[in-house]
Amino acid sequence: MRMSNMNRLLQRQLKRAFGKDVDLASLPEEIQKLLKDIEASYENFEKEKRLLEHTIQVNSDELNEAYKIIEKHNQTLKEEVKTKSHILEQYKEAMDQSLLISKTDPSGRITYANDLFCEISGYSREELIGKPHSIVRHPDSDPVLFKKMWDTILAKKIWRGELKNRRKDGTSYYVNTTILPLINPQGEIEEFIALRQDITDRVIAEINLDRQRRYNQMLFEHQENIVITANEAEGVISANHNFFETFGFKDMEDFKSKYQCICDLFIEKEGYLPPSKDGVYWAEIILKNPKKQHKALMRNASGEERIFNVALREISFDNEPFVIASFTDITELEEARRRAEASEKAKAVFMANMSHEIRTPMNGIIGFTQLLQQSNLTVRQKRFVTLIEQSTKTLLGIVNDILDFSKIESGKLELDYVPTNPFIDLRDAIAIFYGKAREKSISLQITIDPNIGECLLMDHLRVTQILTNLINNAIKFTPENGVVAVDIISLGRTENKESVQFSVRDTGIGIPEDRLDKIFEPFTQADASTTRNFGGTGLGLSISASLCTLMGGKLQVESTVGKGSHFYFSLEFERCESNKILSEQIQNKPVYVIQSSNEMFISVLQQLNHFGVFYQIIPPQILDQMEKNHITFIFEAELYDQVKDLTSNIILIDNSEAAANIAKHDTNVFHISAYQECPSIIYNAMLTLNAIPETQKKGTKKSSQMNLKVLVAEDYDINRILIEEMLAKYSIVPDFALDGAEAVEMALREHYDLILMDINMPNMNGIDATKKLRELGITTPIVALTANALEGDAERFMAVGMDDYISKPIDWDKLNSVLTHYHKQLNEQAKADKDDNGSDESEGKEEIKTQNSKTNNKDSIDPTIEITVTSLLEAQSKLHFPLQVIEKLFRKFVDTSLESLAQMKAALESNDLQTIQERAHAIRGIALSLQLNEVSELCDILEYGAKDREAIDYRMLVNQLSDTLMALQNHCEAIIRQLHTHAS
Template sequence: MVNKPGNNLSFRLTTVLGILLVFLVIALGVSFYFAISDAQLDSRKEFLSKQTELAARELELEILNFEEDVNGVFGFLDDDDLDLDDYRQDLTTVIRRVVNNYPGLIDTVWVSLPDSSIFFTMTERNDFIRQPFEGFIRSKFVENASVYRSNPISEMQLLIRLNLVRFTRLFVENYYLNEGGGKSLLIRDQVFDLNPSGQQDSVAFQNKDLVTIKNDIALGLKGMYELSWKSDKGSVSGVLVQYPFDFGTLLENASLLFFIETEQITSGIYNTYLWLFSVLLLLLLLTIVFFIVSLTNNIQSQKKLEKSSREISDLFGQQNLLLKELNGFVYYHNHLGEITQVSDEVEEILGSPRKEFLEAFSTSSQHKDALFLKSMVTNALSEKTSHIALEYDYVRPDHKKIRVKIFEKLIFDDQGRFNGGLGICTDITAQFESSQELKLSENRLRTVLENIPDVIFIYDNTGMVIDFHVKEVIPGWDKSSLGKNISVLLPPDQKDETIKAFELARKTGQIQTVSRRLNLESGTRYFEIRYFPLDENRMMSLAKDITSQKIWEKGLVEAMNAADEASRAKSEFLANMSHEIRTPMNGLLGIIDLLELTELDEDQKQYLEIIKNSGNSLLGIIKDILDYSKIEAGKMDINPFSGKPAEELEKQIQMFIGLAQKKNIQINTEIDPLAYELFETDYDRINQVILNLVGNAIKFTPIGGEVSIFMNLENIEDDLYYLKTRVEDSGIGIPEHLIPSLTNPFFQVESSSTRSFQGTGLGLAIAKRIVELLGGELSISSKEGVGSKFSFSILLKKAKVQVDDTAKNLQEKRVNWFGMANEYPMKMLLAEDNDLNLQLMNLMLEQLGYSFDIAKNGLEALEMVMKNDYDIVLMDVQMPIMNGLEATKKIRESCHKEGLFIIGLSANVFDEDQKKAIGSGMDDYLTKPIRLISLAKKIEFFYKKKIMIKQ
């Protein structure tokens, strides 16, 4: 049918007129609806306002009536003509009448008579109960919720507990609101829901709206508001009316809030009007449709014809595009197996002309590929299947071998008779070769897995075993594991750790390692298991046998334990040796100090100097041995504190001035000005190194020689610096081949029995280790007959605070300590069990002018401290019955004497021994041999500290 221009014009005009008419009717309907809706809304607002005002006024009047009735009740109680029997007989009736007149308002009524108290209440079953009451009823009064009356003369009291919210809820039940409306009571800042339970959704007004309402109530103004609120149905818009009123004299500035949803007001009109309007609009649309149907029939039929033509054309185009994309061709054969149709792509795929392909499937042809395909169709028909699918290799005429895939749908008529087949043949050579390569790769991987000695398990993400590889037969790790969860296969003591590692590996994608122990009949074996994701859906574990490694580690641990035991034994030996040597040395050097203060002739002074130097040398040897032992055991601690490097250096040099003058050796110094500023490091250790280097330089420099000391600082970054110190001498020098051995322990350049210079050979070894502990390096250069250079550099940090000079100020220089007890009086207790040490301490303290008490063990010291007020206790650490550490701890725990100072005395010089002493509660620690000056300075220090505490 030809689509004429006149038909098209008529159709368009009819359509436009119909659309305009529909829009006009809709506009009129909407305008009419809004007019009716506005009128209905105004009417409901007026009704809502009247209801709110009426309810508030009547509620206010009801409360006023209640207060008059309460006054009447109290008047009855306060009637002088009635005796107590009258009260008891008529009181219940009077109270019941008030309760019944105002349902829900009264919770409890208390009445206090001169001889008793009674309270009345309503139960949940609405029973009126009277019971005796003991207690002061005035304490039950709650402002704005109670009415109280009393007569001090007659001792009558009346207290009524009210529930204003419940009374208001019951009172406004009779005031009607549309469905969707609600009632609330506003008292100060609280909004109370007045709707019966279950009849209204919970409502939450916005804060800004509540502020506006409260302001109007404070001014005594009623109001009507259009606002929105939140309910169980979501955000709702509506109208709210508030009317302020007073609960008599009980409560002022309350207000009733009646509100209703706008949607509920207009819903009835909307539904009715929408139904009517829809019917009219539908009739109009049907009329318009009736006129245009006749015009559209012919046009629609023509459009369908054109659309079908386009779809057929598009289908053929898509088919050709699909065949090119799939690298295939389509064919059709009849029930005899003859190809009747084939697409042109057959020549590109099979390499044969289209005509040869059709001839190969003729009834008389014996082409092997055609016969093969016909046999496949015959088998499918015998098996009653509706399709065939196969892959096979095809050799093209150009001898190129390709892989083809054939899928054919068999076609049957309505009676079930075979009519032929429609098939598609595609060249899948590339996909086939890729799949073959993938199989080869999988086979190679499986070969690798089969030759790996590790135990391999594959799990799903829940931990279920889905595959495994175990080269060696291990009980529990075999086919029985398939289908089981990892949590079932683990022993209880290893389950939590392993599952945690499995889950962590799955979540993070990182390898997690755990150890597992298997107790087999052949013995215990250890495995290291690594868990990691194989892909998004699978996890994998590799278990490596580490039994031999565990055995080796066990042997290594045993060897380390043996080495530690040997080190501890050596440390114990050195500590015991130090203690045993220092104990007699304490007596020897102590007596020397005392003897030195007596009148001696020149020969005696010379002999005494020799004895003193020998004793000090012996102490130096012991100290070097102990220091090296601590370094070797890794127990030497570094304790940094603030100080000035230059001043510390000058102090150490000052100690050698006398020796240098004896040998006529000139000491030169060159110090960086920056070294006079504050830095943090362990100056005790640095001074130990400086003493060793300067002492060696002066020792090995001949008479008239020269020793130079240089110190400078180099900034690294921010507050971090290098302290560089160099000591040069013009001494005898060291052979170059012996320099690397100088820092070895006990090494002597001249080791013969007739050597000129004595020493242990530990000084440089100790200095080198200390410098390394401080983050630096010791270097040595020397030329035989010219001299030597010893230099070291260490890291230190610039201090941010000044040094506390309190301790320095407390220890002023003093020459003569005799009779210092008159200047620094202190009451003392000496705890010492060794008779020799007792004799020495007695002589020293007598020289200083102190009298003291003696305790022979720690228990005696504890008892004497508890009985007497001592200032200082000189506590030996090693004593029978109770040692000094235990005694000090007991004193600190039980005596609580803040002004008591305890100074430990011991021949043990290890840092850990001193830390134990301080940790037990001792204030300070003196190592034996105890020198007179050291003891005197400690006493002076603690005397001044005691004075400072009292101030």
């Protein structure tokens, strides 16, 4: 028998009870049957149990599923209610935002008012609730209108209409109103709801439009001019009162009974509109030439011939073409114009004669005065001659002003728009005032916005003329140690145009407020004493203002007496394309910028970014990784020695004395000492360095003795000194002209082998001077001196008759090349002349003189003197300066170093390491240039020790430096004597 679970359970129980296994099969049959019945009962019970559990489970799942369905349905209903409530809220909000909503009881008392109703009416909700709706009724409202409204709504109908209401503050507003009666189930009026739309703006606009219409009609009727409207089909359609009065017609019907077209009134005469004929509509003649002045000759009611200026505008009304024509009586103006033209012609002849008659003797006076200055005169006589020359030039300037003013006044001044680079053309023109500003210790600050385009079409000569006048006045009227700031700022650009503001500020004497509106009038100045104290005609500002107007701008001024003035004007220029932009001119890329904490560092990066110049920032610690011959920006003079062997294209932005000395000794360094006064100078600096081939910057600088007679035209005094020193190395003593006009005069007066011509000069620039000389038959070679050697400049210079150019700062190699070329040319010409005359002299050769030869003087001298002389001779060899310049630099170094030393000693007492660092830096820079190694090494330890705040014996080092400098001072004269002895 298969043992079931129950049998196994029974066996275990029996074993536990009897202590032994019991064989169920051995039990009596009745017991076995009983067990089977019990087992069957158990099995039936299990089946019923499982069936019941299954039934319960099924019913439970169905209940759960039904519950879920009910829950889901409830959730859906909730979401629908929420959505509809949200939408309903939005409807309400939309209505509340756009409509004034109120409810009233059947008697008209307010029971509800929304926020917009409160806002528009000016009443609070508390002030409105319980009040009759008439609280907002305007007193001007029509009572009949309100009666009709009440009759309608009480009849349980909807009323619509426009109402004028009054706010709480008494002002009016207008509403488009809809009032709906709400009916209860019993058919009675429960309440009224009013929906109102604020139409105040529309109603006011309609009122204004009607007023404007009536105003326009009034203007039309009361115009002094004759005004008509017409078309080709109907002729004159309408005309103002003046039309009928002038030509003697009663009304339009009277005119139309005799004529159809106003052109029937035209009198045929040359120069005037003809009567229409051959089917040509008279208005077409004007419409085809709208810029031309059109005049009609017509006869008025009295029979007089009158001249009318006819202006026409074509319009379309309801898709039909019309013209509005205005006839202005200019009979008296035409007569005045004829008289003025005759007068202008006579004045032009007079001005031409006056110009010739005055300029001729004045130029003679200037020329002979300059000749007289070169003769042997006493000091007193020279002073008299100088005064004569200055007075004559002043008078010549006045004549020029009068001639310019005459051209402007007569409308004969023409503008010449040419591609202009503001960073070159305008800056160079402005920079000529640096010398004049320095004479009065005035800070001249020039800022050209880097956002300005590099190519603009402008008449830069006239723009420069305005700026020149404003800057000249600013310097003239600003006391010593003042400031003159010139700003050229971009106001914005479009695809084709750019607006630029030009501004000149000064800290001068200022202009009284009651004179500001007078200063732009011709021959007028701010004060009657101005001419006496400062000179001038009072024409400069008038001319500048007129030039501004001609170019589409307006010269304006703001001023405070005792504080200064601000002149400014804005002009719009067309943009142009140029292949001369800075980023395309840089040959060796990238430009290197040595990392620095100097405040100018970030500004330089910003400008390079704007101009699209590819650059790389180099930390000072890895300078040796730089590629050679790249333009390099440095901001500390002490980095010069580390960079100079890697490139000669150095832009040094540092206002220290050491930096200035480096620039003096290395002409390849572009030194910017006052970067804040003119940040845009870096544009010129990069172009200048890039224009000089690297091969011309290397090699030993040699000089030769050349028998050349040279004229130098240069207005800047420092440049004259520099050129004089450079030419002195070739034993050339040049003549100087301070501007192009003087250069022309001198070249006509004297024969020169070579002319060095600055491009940007006052009075007459180098290009105009060259043109003049070539026109006068002068064939002397002319070499341009230019601060902006751009691609195309050489061709431009050659086109006007120049033979070559040298860029600034002047490079020794280029100067040597130019001088050698023309000296050789002169020798070859001389040889050819001698050969033609049968001469058998041999060709001369240039003899190069070495300036650094040393003597064999074996006299016993102080070691300090010997070491210093050797150092100075080495410096001369590196700097290629004449001995006189080295002597001047050495004397200046001794004086300034002792001053710095005194400051360092004072700083020791207060432990002022900053001053020690600055003074050591100042001494070190020039000491390096002069090869004074002991001084530079001591300063190097002091400078960097103080900079890093190292614990060193500053007092001992300062004392050592003091001993060294005092020795140089004590032996200064002996050193100078020995220096000349060695050199000779």
